[in-house]
Structure formats: C-alpha cells, structure tokens
Amino acid sequence: xxxxxxxxxxxxxxxxxxxxxxxxxxxxxxxxxxxxxxxxxxxxxxxxxxxxxxxxxxxxxxxxxxxxxxxxxxxxxxxxxxxxxxxxxxx
Numbered sequence: 625x626x627x628x629x630x631x632x633x634x635x636x637x638x639x640x641x642x643x644x645x646x647x648x649x650x651x652x653x654x655x656x657x658x659x660x661x662x663x664x665x666x667x668x669x670x671x672x673x674x675x676x677x678x679x680x681x682x683x684x685x686x687x688x689x690x691x692x693x694x695x696x697x698x699x700x701x702x703x704x705x706x707x708x709x710x711x712x713x714x715x
Contacts (some may be wrong), residue, residue, distance in 0.1 A: 671686065
C-alpha cells in the first residue's frame with residue numbers, strides 16, 4: 625500500500641510549493657512541503673482504494689483529481705471574504 629494515509633480523517637502528503645508570502649518566481653520548483661488536509665473518513669478510504677487500484681500514491685490521486693476538476697471548479701461562483709485586519713478577525 626502506497627497511499628500515504630496516516631489516520632482516519634486525515635490525508636497527509638507532500639505537495640510542491642512554498643509559503644504564500646514568498647515570491648513564487650523566486651521559489652525552487654523542486655522544493656516540497658508537507659500539507660495536511662482534513663476530510664471525511666469515507667473520502668480517505670475512497671482515495672486509498674483508488675491509489676491501490678492504480679498502484680499510485682494518494683498524493684498522485686489527489687493531484688490528478690484536481691487537474692481534472694480545476695476547470696469545473698473555476699466556473700463555480702466566487703465567494704469573497706472581507707479582508708483580514710491583521711488580528712485574525714475580518715474587518
């Protein structure tokens with residue numbers, strides 16, 4: 625099993641990218657960081673089954689799913705949040 629699932633309801637995988645505050649043009653594209661995503665245990669199990677079926681990692685399954693769904697998600701209505709005032713509270 626290569627799926628990378630660590631405990632029920634938590635999917636942990638390495639994902640390319642860096643801190644959002646860092647200029648993206650200056651980042652090393654090979655640098656990876658750990659990302660934790662909290663999802664329902666049923667989704668974790670479904671991702672694990674897909675990873676096993678395709679002999680791929682859970683992160684590969686999630687990346688492919690995002691690549692496939694990206695265009696559809698971009699068509700969804702955008703909900704904008706008020707700007708943060710720096711205290712963690714919306715202004």
